[in-house]
Amino acid sequence: MNVNFINPFLESLLNVLSTMACMELVPGKPQIKTDNVAKGDISGLMGMVGPQTKGSLSITFEQSLALQIMQNMLGENPGVINEEITDLVGEITNMVTGGAKKLLGNKGYQFEMATPMVVSGKGHTISHQANGTKIVMPFSSPYGKAFIEICFEKAA
């Protein structure tokens, strides 16, 4: 995968959480994913379709981090993953993908976004099935970890 595809997603997540939740995540080194090691408790998922390529994205949070983001954004912390947290993760997924879409559009890569889905479940894993390199970007914070995973393939 072109490195041009990776940084816009990384930048976009940092930007969204900084501006919306006053939270500065620390990005780790993006890696080629070889197995399903990025476990988390709540994930936002998005499909993407463009003339040059199609693929999928996921943003996975540990529960403690998702709850802290809600605390920072809305001043309340339900203590468990509920429908409000689920909707918030869906909205973050929309914003992060939309931000990356804009950055990539400026570079000549166009795609349309489907609609987000959010998975809740302790310690779940996600497998992106596109026939392309899978990239995982780890992020850390005092409140827990997050991961972005993306995979693009050439459109049929």
Next chain:
Amino acid sequence: MNVNFINPFLESLLNVLSTMACMELVPGKPQIKTDNVAKGDISGLMGMVGPQTKGSLSITFEQSLALQIMQNMLGENPGVINEEITDLVGEITNMVTGGAKKLLGNKGYQFEMATPMVVSGKGHTISHQANGTKIVMPFSSPYGKAFIEICFEKAA
């Protein structure tokens, strides 16, 4: 959501499992989803983007049913959800969405598929975040349950 959108997905899952795995699922009554009750152990997810609408689909299986599908298709049963089962659920998701896409295309509804994602995790739930009616279609079998969930909204 137009009922024209529901039956092609239902028919397509029945058709794929009948022809690929010699398995006859029994469809229940499609319902409007009001909460995240469809828990499962492995799910295939797909984003869809078209000129008239966009949305998302998930197909969720109980582990026992996913393992039996693998047994019927490939003659082996690993006993746990592993990478082969994950890939199989991704492939089924591709085939079911592709079958529904063809049926809907014949009715004048066009959309492009993103690439499938597969979620593994005991008892996870999925929340489709499109601004439209969420439909859940339950299926039963002697080996366990499956659910299709779809949600479409008007394209922005």
